Amino acid sequence: MGNWFRASVAGTAVTAAAVVAIIFLGGEPAVSQGPAYQAPRLPGTSNPNLTGLWQAFVTANWDIQDHAADAGPFPRLLGVWGARPAGQGVVEGNEIPYRPEALARKEENFRNRLTVDPDNVNTVGDPEAKCFMPGVPRATYMPFPFQIIQSTEKIVIAYQFANANRTIPIGEATNAPVDFWMGWSNGHWDGDTLVVDVTGFNGLAWFDRAGNYHSDALHVVERYTPMSPDHLMYEATIEDPTVFTRPWKISMPLYRRIEENAQFLEFKCVDLAEEYLYGDLVEGSSQGGAR
Amino acid sequence: MSHRCLTVMGAVFAVVVLAPTFAAAQPTETPASLRTPWGHPDLQGIWNNSTLTRLQRPEELGDKEFLTEEEAAGVEQETIARNELLSNRPAERTTAADQLDSRADGTPGFYNNLWLDRGTTVVATRRTSLIVDPPNGRLPSLTPEAHTRVTSAEADRIEDVRRGRLPATSWEELDLSDRCIWYRGIPSLPTGYNNNYHIVQTPDHVAILQEHIHDVRVIPLDGRAHIAPTIRQYAGDSRGHWEGDTLVVETTGFNNRAIIRGVDGNLSEALHVVERFTRNEADLIDYEFTVVDPKTWTSAWQGSLPMTRTEGPMFEYACHEGNYGLYNILAGSRAEEKAAGGAGK
Numbered sequence: 272m273g274n275w276f277r278a279s280v281a282g283t284a285v286t287a288a289a290v291v292a293i294i295f296l297g298g299e300p301a302v303s304q305g306p307a308y309q310a311p312r313l314p315g316t317s318n319p320n321l322t323g324l325w326q327a328f329v330t331a332n333w334d335i336q337d338h339a340a341d342a343g344p345f346p347r348l349l350g351v352w353g354a355r356p357a358g359q360g361v362v363e364g365n366e367i368p369y370r371p372e373a374l375a376r377k378e379e380n381f382r383n384r385l386t387v388d389p390d391n392v393n394t395v396g397d398p399e400a401k402c403f404m405p406g407v408p409r410a411t412y413m414p415f416p417f418q419i420i421q422s423t424e425k426i427v428i429a430y431q432f433a434n435a436n437r438t439i440p441i442g443e444a445t446n447a448p449v450d451f452w453m454g455w456s457n458g459h460w461d462g463d464t465l466v467v468d469v470t471g472f473n474g475l476a477w478f479d480r481a482g483n484y485h486s487d488a489l490h491v492v493e494r495y496t497p498m499s500p501d502h503l504m505y506e507a508t509i510e511d512p513t514v515f516t517r518p519w520k521i522s523m524p525l526y527r528r529i530e531e532n533a534q535f536l537e538f539k540c541v542d543l544a545e546e547y548l549y550g551d552l553v554e555g556s557s558q559g560g561a562r
Numbered sequence: 563m564s565h566r567c568l569t570v571m572g573a574v575f576a577v578v579v580l581a582p583t584f585a586a587a588q589p590t591e592t593p594a595s596l597r598t599p600w601g602h603p604d605l606q607g608i609w610n611n612s613t614l615t616r617l618q619r620p621e622e623l624g625d626k627e628f629l630t631e632e633e634a635a636g637v638e639q640e641t642i643a644r645n646e647l648l649s650n651r652p653a654e655r656t657t658a659a660d661q662l663d664s665r666a667d668g669t670p671g672f673y674n675n676l677w678l679d680r681g682t683t684v685v686a687t688r689r690t691s692l693i694v695d696p697p698n699g700r701l702p703s704l705t706p707e708a709h710t711r712v713t714s715a716e717a718d719r720i721e722d723v724r725r726g727r728l729p730a731t732s733w734e735e736l737d738l739s740d741r742c743i744w745y746r747g748i749p750s751l752p753t754g755y756n757n758n759y760h761i762v763q764t765p766d767h768v769a770i771l772q773e774h775i776h777d778v779r780v781i782p783l784d785g786r787a788h789i790a791p792t793i794r795q796y797a798g799d800s801r802g803h804w805e806g807d808t809l810v811v812e813t814t815g816f817n818n819r820a821i822i823r824g825v826d827g828n829l830s831e832a833l834h835v836v837e838r839f840t841r842n843e844a845d846l847i848d849y850e851f852t853v854v855d856p857k858t859w860t861s862a863w864q865g866s867l868p869m870t871r872t873e874g875p876m877f878e879y880a881c882h883e884g885n886y887g888l889y890n891i892l893a894g895s896r897a898e899e900k901a902a903g904g905a906g907k
Contacts, residue, residue, distance in 0.1 A: 288660075313599075313764070314765060315598070315599020315600055316599060322767060323842065324765070379841055389886075389889045389893075392884055392886070392889070393883065393884045398883075402882075403882070403883045404776070404878075405882065412846065417768075420762055420763075420769040420780065422598075422762050422763055422764055423598070423599060425606070427761050427778070429769060429778040429780050429816065433882075434776065434777055434778060435776065436771060436776060437878075438762070438771065438875075438876075448875070448877070451877075451878040451880075452878060452880055452883060475883075511576075521639075532787075532789070534780075534782065534786070535780040536789075536793065536795070537795040539743055541741060541742055541882045542741065542743050544882075545733045545734075549732075549733050549889065549892055552733075552889065552892035552895075552896060553731065553732040553733075553892070554729075554731040554732065554895075554896070554899065556896075
């Protein structure tokens with residue numbers, strides 16, 4: 272940072288003015304690397320204690336890239352209930368480096384996002400609408416809290432959405448024995464940052480409602496860095512050579528739910544998705560037995 | 563008012579009826595090697611509670627409380643022999659009439675034995691049931707309300723649907739496990755497969771991951787109050803605390819679809835469960851539980867079973883994702899209706 276600062280002031284007056292503006296008017300940059308915050312330790316260990324109920328407050332679940340407000344798919348039915356909020360993207364540089372043929376698939380995903388195809392229920396339509404496990408990193412920025420439970424050798428992350436969860440062993444990494452919706456996680460500490468390397472995906476999860484997707488070659492490296500007693504910085508590097516031309520990165524702060532009574536609640540959403548998935552197959556329905 | 567009344571009743575039940583039997587059962591202390599860095603007994607690891615012992619004592623055993631050593635060995639040997647027979651049997655196409663793979667009542671669709679993992683041992687005490695109280699090893703009598711719930715014509719019809727003897731009108735008639743909503747219930751009792759639990763703990767929380775339908779219970783240990791009774795959940799609302807070296811977990815706040823494996827039908831919102839986890843040996847957790855549901859049973863009941871340490875890892879159990887079984891049950895039901903349509907049905 273020091274080098275960058277010196278280089279900037281050595282440049283044009285315009286650049287110098289911009290730097291001054293950032294320093295004096297912009298306040299703290301979003302990702303402060305300043306005097307390192309020292310998080311409380313997990314008793315008996317030298318590691319920061321991340322246990323708590325956390326939540327992202329971004330609109331990335333609608334679209335991880337920049338997006339304006341939109342009426343959503345059923346304005347006549349839902350009014351503004353179904354609208355998409357405007358939001359700034361969480362992708363560094365706002366560009367997802369799709370291969371050309373993969374971009375076409377993303378657009379098709381978006382068109383079919385609310386299609387229920389009983390013969391291809393795993394591959395057509397947004398998995399969120401069906402209450403399928405959301406995958407990683409999407410589970411992190413859905414509009415639901417998640418609970419980190421950190422012990423000495425294992426860390427569990429329990430997500431309210433669909434009761435999805437994953438176990439992160441700390442230490443020697445192991446290979447995914449099979450494919451998973453939530454991937455296969457291996458964790459280690461890099462100073463006060465929890466680094467989680469995730470592979471072993473089944474390639475069926477999406478990044479968002481906009482149809483952004485990946486294959487089973489997905490490799491995610493997540494970083495959870497304590498910034499204050501009530502904030503973590505979350506960063507994830509996304510690599511998937513069959514879908515993207517280069518690795519790319521997302522980041523967002525995670526906020527501790529500090530309400531006195533905040534706690535992990537149940538969102539076993541299967542029974543909330545059944546009418547959507549099976550509504551054509553009840554007695555007397557017009558399409559019953561069509562399959 | 564009624565909520566508060568019920569809560570108080572439940573609490574009184576719990577204290578008066580439940581406390582005495584287990585209170586004396588902690589003679590040993592958890593050794594230092596089985597403690598976390600912060601001093602709590604360390605319950606962490608992957609545990610399996612498969613057992614050949616049934617929840618209720620089989621009626622034909624009458625008042626026989628324990629198997630003899632020979633009888634227990636006989637049951638275990640029989641199971642091992644049957645597993646061997648079935649796994650060595652040459653592959654062949656089975657039919658609904660083939661008793662080997664079909665259900666006891668002859669209906670088709672049961673899993674091949676290869677899928678099952680019921681364990682090959684009875685509980686170490688050789689007790690003839692997991693239930694230790696009532697002393698007859700059987701569930702207490704049903705309340706009149708519950709008797710109606712379980713034996714009504716509608717309950718019979720639903721049972722026929724669930725057994726494949728009648729078409730399903732809607733998914734709502736199928737049980738929670740076929741729908742992949744909630745399988746294990748609380749207390750968490752063994753069934754035919756995936757009887758695995760992963761416990762991870764912190765100074766102020768315990769997580770119990772249940773392999774079946776990838777469930778996770780997040781249990782606060784920090785003494786906070788239960789959530790308001792206006793919020794009901796399939797797994798209720800659990801609070802834990804340490805009593806000596808035993809983790810005691812109390813759960814209320816169930817919705818009206820609560821289940822316990824081995825118990826017919828749904829339970830009521832008044833269900834109140836106390837579980838006790840004690841690990842005095844490296845490879846064993848004593849799991850004890852007390853169940854009160856004054857709208858279902860006329861008295862409380864208690865049970866006990868071992869959780870034995872097992873090698874990981876536990877896999878992700880994706881049940882609802884791609885649950886073609888449910889599509890096929892419903893599509894099949896509609897096809898049956900169509901076929902019967904000509905007969906004026």
